[in-house]
Amino acid sequence: MTTAPPAPPSQIEFHNLSKRFGDFTAVRDLTFTVEPGRVTGFLGPNGAGKTTTLRMLLGLIRPSEGTATIGGRQYGAIANPLRVVGSALEATNFHPGRSGRDHLRVLAAAAEIPDKRVDEMLELVAIPAAARKRAGGYSMGMRQRLGLAAALLGDPQVLVLDEPANGLDPEGIRWLRGFLRGLAADGRTILVSSHMLSEVEQTVDDVVIISNGQLVKSGTMADLHGPSSALVRTSDPSRLAGALRVADVTSHATPDGALLVETDDLRLVGDVALRAGVPIWQLQAQVSDLEDMFFRLTEGQNRNLGDATTAPRAGDAIMGRDGGNEK
Structure with missing residues (x-):
């Protein structure tokens, strides 16, 4: 087995x-x-x-x-x-009356991590000047940086x-x-x-x-993005589509008169259009948007x-x- x-x-x-x-x-x-x-x-x-x-x-x-x-x-x-494992799930898991540095020192002491590491992390997340101020007065961005410093304490x-x-x-x-x-x-x-x-x-x-x-x-x-394609606008999309077929490249007409070409090789599309004598007004890669x-x-x-x-x-x-x- x-x-x-x-x-x-x-x-x-x-x-x-x-x-x-x-x-x-x-x-x-x-x-x-x-x-x-x-x-x-x-x-x-x-x-x-x-x-x-x-x-x-x-x-x-x-x-x-x-x-x-x-x-x-x-x-x-x-x-x-x-x-x-370093983690930061909330930007408010600290005592508001304690300084950012002291907050990290408490965490470090529990894990037997020297204070030197605390100061290194404060430098790393770029809040050393604010580290001795009370964390309750930190902006949201500062709290996020403090949480990240805490997550990185143990390397x-x-x-x-x-x-x-x-x-x-x-x-x-x-x-x-x-x-x-x-x-x-x-x-x-x-x-x-x-x-x-x-x-x-x-x-x-x-x-x-x-x-x-x-x-x-x-x-x-x-x-997740899937295969890339190219959007082409030209004065003669039918002629360009035919030339692309000869080059074994598939294209589809869009409702607004452009061509959607099934390739991410923009130079290939440009070369085919040049040989076919078709002017190009627009040529850009199309990648699906994560949003x-x-x-x-x-x-x-x-x-x-x-x-x-x-x-x-x-x-x-x-x-x-x-x-x-x-x-």
Whole structure:
């Protein structure tokens, strides 16, 4: 009898994961893998089950069925988890009267991490000047940076972030994008929940989309975009279409008189048009937009979680009571 090879130490796996709060199912039979060395975007409408899924991964909520593991182990079985998994699920999990630096020092002391690392992380996330001020006075963007510094204290191989770009200005968002890409290039596993689709498109390698607690699509960004095509506008689309057929390239007329050509080779289209003596007014690559795909996959599927009686709180869930906060 053969046994499956052990999971890579920083691979995240969700297998048939489900969570019910009374009669309400927040997550249903969710299965996907997050690979090391890649940034994975975890997307879904508000109320889709993203935050509940991440809380199950981090041991804050018990699954009703299935497993969520890191390197084949549940979070609670990881010795000194701060050195293995860094996470930032909320930008308010600090004492407002404590300075940002002291907040990190408390976390570091619990994991036997020297204060030197605290100062290094404050420099890394670019808030050293504010680190000695009370965290309760921080802007949302500053709180996000403090949460990221806390997640990185133990130099973890796995990073789990929930809406990390919230509150960041454009410069901060650009910095975060490059920062996450650098961590992934270093071989770390990055799982990022976000609703900023245009930013996700520029940052992630892989995408997982859920709706109503269920997986609706997953894959690499290239796979999800599908095959590229070219949009061409010319004075004689019929003539160009014929020339393209001769070159064994398929094209279709659009309602507004352009041609949609089934190739991503713009030079080929230009060369065919030149040989056919057809002037080109416009030639551009067409790639499906993540935002369009997202709304197409989730349209009409989002449930209404506005009723407070169906919104379980994480603390209640751990104790086995109904309730919860879902995003």
